[in-house]
Amino acid sequence: MPANPSPLTAPTAEDLRAWYRVQSAALAHDRPGEPVPSQAAVRAGLTTTGSRRRLVLWLLRGSGDEPVATAVLRLSEGTATAEDGKAAGGPAEIQMTVHPAHRRLGTGSRLLATVTEAATAAGCGSLAAEAVSGTPGEGFLATRDFVPVTRLTWQRLALDDIPGPIGKLPEVPHPGYRLTAWEGAVPDTLTGGFTDALRALPAPPAAAAGLDHGDTRWDPATVQETAELAARRGDRLLTVAALHEDDGAVAGYTTVLLPGDGARRAHQYDTAVVPAHRGHGLALWMKSEMLRRLPGVQPDLTEIHTGVPDDSRHLLAVNNALGFRPLRRTVRYRLRLRRR
Numbered sequence: 619m620p621a622n623p624s625p626l627t628a629p630t631a632e633d634l635r636a637w638y639r640v641q642s643a644a645l646a647h648d649r650p651g652e653p654v655p656s657q658a659a660v661r662a663g664l665t666t667t668g669s670r671r672r673l674v675l676w677l678l679r680g681s682g683d684e685p686v687a688t689a690v691l692r693l694s695e696g697t698a699t700a701e702d703g704k705a706a707g708g709p710a711e712i713q714m715t716v717h718p719a720h721r722r723l724g725t726g727s728r729l730l731a732t733v734t735e736a737a738t739a740a741g742c743g744s745l746a747a748e749a750v751s752g753t754p755g756e757g758f759l760a761t762r763d764f765v766p767v768t769r770l771t772w773q774r775l776a777l778d779d780i781p782g783p784i785g786k787l788p789e790v791p792h793p794g795y796r797l798t799a800w801e802g803a804v805p806d807t808l809t810g811g812f813t814d815a816l817r818a819l820p821a822p823p824a825a826a827a828g829l830d831h832g833d834t835r836w837d838p839a840t841v842q843e844t845a846e847l848a849a850r851r852g853d854r855l856l857t858v859a860a861l862h863e864d865d866g867a868v869a870g871y872t873t874v875l876l877p878g879d880g881a882r883r884a885h886q887y888d889t890a891v892v893p894a895h896r897g898h899g900l901a902l903w904m905k906s907e908m909l910r911r912l913p914g915v916q917p918d919l920t921e922i923h924t925g926v927p928d929d930s931r932h933l934l935a936v937n938n939a940l941g942f943r944p945l946r947r948t949v950r951y952r953l954r955l956r957r958r
């Protein structure tokens with residue numbers, strides 16, 4: 619590996635295939651038994667990005683030109699670029715992967731030095747990274763000054779199991795509330811109510827913010843960007859919301875992303891209930907309704923996947939009641955960067 623590898627500025631089709639070789643080998647090795655994302659999904663994640671994010675990519679090759687490692691630095695809005703010289707200090711995330719056949723040779727360490735240097739030059743105050751518990755990533759980050767900030771349980775619900783758990787749930791009345799659902803961006807008639815609901819939600823723990831998916835609070839711009847990005851990637855974003863019958867206020871919502879590449883795993887995104895409407899079983903009601911709808915919307919789905927921070931005990935209980943079962947645990951780390 620060169621001492622200071624350069625970022626990929628315009629990835630070619632061959633670069634993207636090489637990238638996928640590293641990713642698919644690493645995922646099959648690090649998450650045995652779990653579905654490996656398609657090449658189309660991995661490519662879309664690199665080439666179709668949100669307006670508030672900028673990705674910097676590195677692809678390392680060995681002496682025989684074989685792909686050895688990849689790294690992504692995700693810079694959020696507010697993070698200046700090195701070229702414009704500002705140091706705005708926005709949050710940044712890294713995802714580094716070394717092909718299993720090339721590990722323990724110092725590649726990860728050298729790549730981390732390169733990415734950290736780029737993040738510092740871009741004015742980032744800190745770097746977030748996530749590793750699966752019990753895998754080399756955990757040992758690697760822990761010996762590299764990263765501090766653990768959040769632990770998450772990733773869960774899976776096999777959709778074949780749905781009639782079981784949902785059928786067994788008691789039909790609890792929810793007087794004063796009704797459910798509504800939509801696909802894509804928030805409908806115009808609910809934009810104001812949805813924004814009010816997001817404002818009324820407590821801020822997420824700083825450590826949980828910025829997760830790609832999982833039960834993390836969103837802001838209106840994130841919701842809008844997520845809907846636009848799903849549409850551009852050919853995915854579908856479904857939302858079920860609970861409305862208060864008296865004033866039509868949005869009391870809570872739950873959102874699921876359905877893959878557009880034929881994959882059979884859907885991803886549960888955000889679920890939240892406004893504090894004034896908690897204690898009425900709305901989270902379980904909304905999620906049950908979502909699960910009832912999914913087979914009709916995309917019949918070939920086989921499972922739904924979600925990540926829940928350990929401090930979201932209520933959501934874990936709701937998911938358990940619906941039949942979600944633990945798949946793996948991850949640790950989210952943060953590294954403070956020195957300002958230039």
Ligand SMILES: CC(C)(COP(=O)(O)OP(=O)(O)OC[C@H]1O[C@@H](n2cnc3c(N)ncnc32)[C@H](O)[C@@H]1OP(=O)(O)O)[C@@H](O)C(=O)NCCC(=O)NCCS
Binds near residue numbers: 712715
């Ligand atoms: C984590 C990862 C990037 C490390 O890549 P690598 O090229 O093997 O890393 P290095 O050779 O530079 O290892 C550096 C140090 O990390 C630690 N480390 C790496 N693998 C480890 C393992 N299996 N167990 C314990 N410590 C480990 C060790 O301290 C190691 O130094 P040593 O080999 O001198 O003991 C690689 O295992 C990987 O791609 N994992 C999957 C993705 C991931 O978890 N990424 C990290 C989060 S972004």
